[in-house]
Amino acid sequence: MPIIEVNNLTKDYKLNVRKKGLLGSIQSLLIPEYEMKRAVDKISFSIEKGDMVGFIGPNGAGKSTTVKMLTGILIPTDGEINILGMSPSKQRKKIASNIGVVFGQRTQLWWDLPVSDTFDLLKSIYRIPDKEFKSNMDLFNELLGLNEFISQPVRQLSLGQRMRADIAASLVHDPDVILFDEPTIGLDVIAKEKIREFIKVVNKEKNTTMLFTTHDMMDIEKTCKRMIIIDHGTIIYDGTVEQIKDRYGKKRTIVAQFAQNTDDIILPKGVEIIEEADNKKQMQFNRDEVQVSDVISYLTSNYNILDLTIKEPEIESIIREIYEGGINYDKTISGDSQEIVSEQLGISR
Numbered sequence: 001m002p003i004i005e006v007n008n009l010t011k012d013y014k015l016n017v018r019k020k021g022l023l024g025s026i027q028s029l030l031i032p033e034y035e036m037k038r039a040v041d042k043i044s045f046s047i048e049k050g051d052m053v054g055f056i057g058p059n060g061a062g063k064s065t066t067v068k069m070l071t072g073i074l075i076p077t078d079g080e081i082n083i084l085g086m087s088p089s090k091q092r093k094k095i096a097s098n099i100g101v102v103f104g105q106r107t108q109l110w111w112d113l114p115v116s117d118t119f120d121l122l123k124s125i126y127r128i129p130d131k132e133f134k135s136n137m138d139l140f141n142e143l144l145g146l147n148e149f150i151s152q153p154v155r156q157l158s159l160g161q162r163m164r165a166d167i168a169a170s171l172v173h174d175p176d177v178i179l180f181d182e183p184t185i186g187l188d189v190i191a192k193e194k195i196r197e198f199i200k201v202v203n204k205e206k207n208t209t210m211l212f213t214t215h216d217m218m219d220i221e222k223t224c225k226r227m228i229i230i231d232h233g234t235i236i237y238d239g240t241v242e243q244i245k246d247r248y249g250k251k252r253t254i255v256a257q258f259a260q261n262t263d264d265i266i267l268p269k270g271v272e273i274i275e276e277a278d279n280k281k282q283m284q285f286n287r288d289e290v291q292v293s294d295v296i297s298y299l300t301s302n303y304n305i306l307d308l309t310i311k312e313p314e315i316e317s318i319i320r321e322i323y324e325g326g327i328n329y330d331k332t333i334s335g336d337s338q339e340i341v342s343e344q345l346g347i348s349r
């Protein structure tokens with residue numbers, strides 16, 4: 001039985017249309033005109049207990065709007081959300097103890113108070129028993145190093161420290177579901193890694209159901225098996241990370257360091273050079289047209305090669321292609337939603 005169920009969820013924002021010029025401004029004040037903007041358009045998905053799902057999409061795709069509706073902050077225009085049998089917008093107070101939320105762009109910590117005070121306040125608000133509170137704080141300290149800055153006021157923390165505290169604060173009451181909205185935004189590689197590891201440990205140890213939005217594909221690759229891609233308010237992919245890599249990651253890259261000058265190199269049909277410096281060349285081809293083994297045996301039998309590596313396609317570049325509408329969608333991969341994708345992005349199939 002799914003923990004999160006979303007059916008035909010829709011959100012329209014009402015926008016005030018401002019007319020140009022002084023006269024237009026006065027007119028807009030006296031007789032305001034509105035237009036509706038659809039941010040989320042009939043999306044449906046469900047998430048099982050303990051699953052960790054990446055929710056990605058380009059800027060303005062509708063991710064934050066969806067997360068806000070899941071938390072109950074925003075009321076849907078249409079459709080239903082069911083989290084643990086409750087409607088977030090109708091049972092907001094009741095559901096609060098079951099959901100944790102992290103907005104990377106905003107903090108839920110008390111700005112002027114030491115970090116420890118926020119945790120004490122949360123302990124009282126959620127009525128967390130002493131034993132549970134202590135064991136969680138010990139775990140968070142071990143994994144996120146909270147004690148390094150626990151007595152500092154929040155406003156003095158670095159972004160990475162603040163995010164670590166925020167994530168811990170969202171989990172201190174052991175929620176069943178946690179929604180992350182860009183939890184790694186603006187962090188350096190090491191801080192991101194720490195947070196990904198933490199998320200993975202919590203998911204495993206506490207079986208917390210997690211949905212998180214991010215623009216960093218490494219977040220998804222390192223933590224989630226499943227991802228949902230949203231664009232222009234509709235879901236264009238819902239499936240495994242592996243499947244999308246397998247189906248769409250058709251480009252293979254071989255990097256070869258040649259012992260000699262290879263300015264006049266002749267490559268097999270379908271293989272092209274995408275980068276070269278000194279005697280090092282990056283060659284790319286479509287794995288459906290050219291076999292990796294054929295390219296390697298051609299190169300090694302015709303040239304003297306010092307070093308050779310094969311690069312797997314990165315999810316980052318596949319997603320970039322999807323956002324740019326450059327991928328020919330295969331309808332079998334994600335059912336009817338692919339129809340929408342093709343229409344929206346003007347892709348011919």
Ligand SMILES: Nc1ncnc2c1ncn2[C@@H]1O[C@H](COP(=O)(O)OP(=O)(O)OP(=O)(O)O)[C@@H](O)[C@H]1O
Pocket residue numbers: 013014015037038039057058059060061062063064065066
């Ligand atoms: N309060 C609002 N009033 C009007 N339009 C809004 C409001 N909030 C968001 N939108 C619009 O709704 C659409 C979806 O926005 P949303 O913030 O959900 O996208 P997002 O996928 O989270 O984007 P990003 O990755 O840039 O954060 C955008 O076109 C945005 O301009």
